Every structure is written in C-alpha cells, then in structure tokens.
Amino acid sequence: MPFIRSHALDETGYVVLDRYDQHADPAEWLDLDYVPWRSSGITRFAPLTSYAGDLDCNGFWNHTPPRTDKDGVWIEEQVRKAPVLARRASEPGANIGRCRVIELQPNTYADAIYNLHQDDNNRLNAEGTGWVVRAFFNLTDDSDSLLILRQDRFDPASEVRLPLEPGSRIIVDTQRFWHAVWHPGDAPRYALITSWTSGPELDAYIAAGHGDPHAATVELDQQTVDDAQLELHRRIEERRRAFEAQGIVMEPPAPLG
Numbered sequence: 001m002p003f004i005r006s007h008a009l010d011e012t013g014y015v016v017l018d019r020y021d022q023h024a025d026p027a028e029w030l031d032l033d034y035v036p037w038r039s040s041g042i043t044r045f046a047p048l049t050s051y052a053g054d055l056d057c058n059g060f061w062n063h064t065p066p067r068t069d070k071d072g073v074w075i076e077e078q079v080r081k082a083p084v085l086a087r088r089a090s091e092p093g094a095n096i097g098r099c100r101v102i103e104l105q106p107n108t109y110a111d112a113i114y115n116l117h118q119d120d121n122n123r124l125n126a127e128g129t130g131w132v133v134r135a136f137f138n139l140t141d142d143s144d145s146l147l148i149l150r151q152d153r154f155d156p157a158s159e160v161r162l163p164l165e166p167g168s169r170i171i172v173d174t175q176r177f178w179h180a181v182w183h184p185g186d187a188p189r190y191a192l193i194t195s196w197t198s199g200p201e202l203d204a205y206i207a208a209g210h211g212d213p214h215a216a217t218v219e220l221d222q223q224t225v226d227d228a229q230l231e232l233h234r235r236i237e238e239r240r241r242a243f244e245a246q247g248i249v250m251e252p253p254a255p256l257g
C-alpha cells in the first residue's frame with residue numbers, strides 16, 4: 001500500500017504558499033520556554049507539542065511505546081503562551097506530529113551546506129496512511145536568509161534557495177530533500193516548524209494558500225557556491241580524520257529531527 005501524499009508536492013517536493021501577515025501578530029515566540037536541542041546549526045527549540053505533553057523535543061519513536069511523527073500532544077503551558085502559533089499549526093486540520101519553534105543563531109552559507117540533512121519524519125509510519133511533511137513558517141524578518149534544499153547532498157546544481165521573509169510559509173517533504181537554513185543576520189531566526197500528515201485537509205490548505213511548486217530560487221554567485229563545496233569536503237574530511245584518530249569508523253550522517 002502506498003503512502004497518501006499531497007499531489008501538490010509530487011513534482012518538486014515543496015510548495016511556497018501566500019505569505020501570512022506576520023506583523024499583525026504578537027511576538028509570542030519570545031515568551032515560550034526553550035530547551036537546548038541541537039539540530040542543524042546552533043539551535044534551541046520551544047516545543048508546542050510532544051510525545052506526551054511534556055516540555056520535550058525528542059522524536060516520538062524514542063519513547064515507549066514508540067510512535068511515528070503523528071498525534072503530538074499539546075504542551076499546555078506553551079500553548080497558553082503562544083495561542084496564535086498553536087492556532088496556525090491547527091489551521092489545516094491535518095494531523096500534527098511535532099510542532100515547535102526553532103531558534104537559529106546566525107551562520108554562513110558554508111555552515112548551512114555542511115548542516116544539510118534529511119529528516120526522518122516517517123520513521124515507523126504505516127504504509128497506506130498519510131506521509132508526514134514539514135511546514136516552515138518564518139516568524140522573524142529574515143528576508144536575506146534562505147531555506148536551502150538539495151536533492152543530492154553534494155550537488156549544488158540540485159539546489160533550490162527560498163527566501164525567508166516574515167510570514168513566509170513553505171511546506172517541504174523534508175525526507176526527500178537535504179535541507180538547512182543559511183541565516184546571515186545578526187539576531188536569531190525564529191520559525192514555527194510543524195509536522196503535518198498528508199491528506200485531503202492538507203491538500204485543501206495548500207490549494208487555499210495558492211501553493212506554488214515553482215517558486216523562484218535565489219541566485220548565488222558561482223564563487224560562493226564553489227567555496228562552500230570545498231569547505232564542505234574539507235570539514236567532512238577533518239571530521240573523518242578526527243574519528244579515525246580515535247579508532248572510530250565514521251558512519252554516513254544520521255538523519256536529524
């Protein structure tokens with residue numbers, strides 16, 4: 001049995017929806033409780049849902065009994081502090097798995113390329129049910145920052161770069177893409193990231209938001225791209241040697257939440 005998928009994501013694996021009027025909302029993300037959680041880059045997370053409603057960022061499969069990234073339980077004290085964010089995550093009516101605000105410290109393009117990873121949202125997901133995808137809602141004004149997607153981790157020709165204006169809404173099959181954010185700002189970036197289950201509810205939400213699978217990619221000069229590729233391979237080799245010196249054979253990079 002195949003998974004239920006959103007056809008809007010079939011062709012390119014992502015859609016960019018109409019921008020949300022972020023400026024009209026209070027900065028609820030500043031009121032939330034954050035926990036240290038290393039994702040790609042220097043990050044902290046403020047979970048709005050978790051496996052059991054506790055202030056916890058761990059994958060649902062790391063609990064007993066394990067479960068896939070669905071049926072997240074709202075964390076009451078967080079929802080009280082961020083009712084608008086919770087409402088926005090609930091708006092499609094699609095099943096919600098993990099839902100959290102990410103805080104990302106500024107980084108470089110080379111950092112972002114090194115941080116590229118695939119998510120594992122669909123671990124333990126049952127065939128015949130909805131495929132889990134991720135929504136990225138940018139909360140702060142990071143118009144110069146880019147969500148970077150690559151089909152092939154090592155191939156910059158496969159790269160798409162989507163700008164992160166306040167209120168930008170991007171839905172991505174993060175298990176299909178290698179992804180990370182390049183955030184050159186001087187203050188942290190905040191974004192709401194929600195795991196949604198594909199199905200008719202999500203399809204209707206994407207259609208209502210005029211989801212565009214061909215949103216324009218931001219061009220970068222070739223030198224910047226080439227320099228980051230060199231730095232990527234340099235860092236991988238450096239890491240390999242560090243592990244080798246400890247007698248550890250390096251495994252391929254593990255997916256991150």
Ligand SMILES: [Fe+2]
Pocket residue numbers: 117118119174179256257
């Ligand atoms: Fe990710």
